[in-house]
Structure formats: C-alpha cells, structure tokens
Amino acid sequence: MKKILALLLALPILAWASAGGTPLERAPINLHDRLSLQRGAQVFVNNCLNCHSASVMRYGRLTDLGLTEAQIKENLLFTGEKIGESMVASTNPAISKAAFGVVPPDLSLVGRSRGPDWLYTYMRSFYRDPGSKTGWNNTLFPNVAMPHVLWQQQGEQALQVTERMDPNTGDVKHTQKLVLERAGHLSPVEYDKQVADLVNYLAFMAEPAQADRKMWGILVLFFLAGFFVLALMLKTEYWKDVK
Secondary structure, X not given: OHHHHHHHHHHHHHHHHHOOOOOOOOOOOOOOXXXXXXXXXXXXXXXXXXOOOEEEEEHHHHHHHOOOHHHHHHHOOOOOOOOOOEEOOOOOHHHHHHHHOOOOOOOOOHHHHOOHHHHHHHOOOEEEOOOOXXXXXXXXXXXXXXXXXXXXXXXXXXXXXXXXXXXXXXOEEEEEEEEEEEEOOOOHHHHHHHHHHHHXXXXXXXXXXXXXXXXXXXXXXXXXXXXXXXXXXXXXXXXXXXX
16 A cells, blocks of 8 residues: 555656656646637647647637637638638648658647646747757657747757766766757747747637636535525524524
8 A cells, every 4th residue: 555655646756757857837828818819729720730630629619719700711721621620630640650750649638638837848848959850859858759840930949968066976967958049030038928828729729618617616606605604594593493
C-alpha cells in the first residue's frame, strides 16, 4: 500500500520530467473574452488546421463566439467547407505522415488533455535545431515532430546551454535558456498575446459549453443555499410548539 501511495505521489514529478523539465507558465486565458476567442479561432484555422483536424468541432459552433454565419463563411471557410461540417485538416494525413513521420493528432480535446498552461508554454518554447528533421525542436517537448508553424510571427529562438560547477558538491549543473536571435513580424509581447488567444480558443473548443456549465452550476448552488434557508425556517416554525 505504501509503495502504491508513493508511486501516485511521484506521478506529477514523472510527468514533469517527461515533458523535458521545463516549468509551465500560466496561460492568461479568459473564456468570456469573445474577441480573444475570435482571434484565436482565426489563428487556429489559418495555421493549425493545415495539418491538424478538430473533428469534434463544427464551424457552426463558432457562432457561440459572437460570429455570424456570414462572418464565418467569409473569414474562416477557404476550401468550400459548409457551415455545418467538422473542422478537417486541409492536408492529406498520408502526406503529413511522410513529411513528419507521424500523423498530426486531432486537436479537438487538446485543451483538456494537455491543459492551457502546457499549450501556452509549448508554443513559446520552439528553437532552431539543425540536427532535427524539421529544423526545429522544443524544450518542453524534446524531439517533437512538429515544426514551428508560427516562427514567422515569433522569429527564431536559439537554445543557450551554460555549465556551472557547484562549489560545494563539485557537480556540473546545466542551465538552458531560450534567446531570440532573429526577430519575427511580431514583438515578443504581441506574440505572447497571439499564443494566449490561440490557447484560449483551444480551451474553448475542448468544451464549448463549459462557461455556461459553470454559470449554471453557480446558480444551482445559490438556489440550493436559498432552499436550505427556507427549509430550515419552515422546520423551526413547524416544531416551535412541540416540546
């Protein structure tokens, strides 16, 4: 029993280690910010949907973000899709597998499976790696098959590794740091905002009804609290003359 408990406690540490040892950064997402969600949907369709599908998500559901069907057709449908169809990658999966070695995964639920913080850190952790097949690598997901699709916006980062000897133990410690070597079309602040919009949309897409679900959950709790007070008052009134 003690061994099982120790293993359960160690799982978060093992997961962190398998992610490359990079600490996750807090994703500044807000599912009530419709403008951010609309910008994120545009980034997703223009960049991610080239290789990744979101088969559980339909274009028509984007009306929940405040977009009209006319706006969706004009700005987010490019290859003859219909408003009621699912989001399917424009690239043939066989071609993607030949290029990257694997079929790009479906991103419908990635906002829940990976979590916003992981996605936000991941999209900001790419760096140039001439030794990789795509020319890119990632500190959070080492040896990832995916290239950096937003490199023109962010620019090119390089991984700097420094060594320092611990004066007390004599052990050599390695420190990794990403440095922007070539600027992109966006400033670092603007790029971080774009990534936040994208992650915001991915979190929405993973569960479009979650904002309404949480709102109704809060309303139900208030109702139950009010009903409890009324029931308590009724009980007191009913039993006040009983000795």
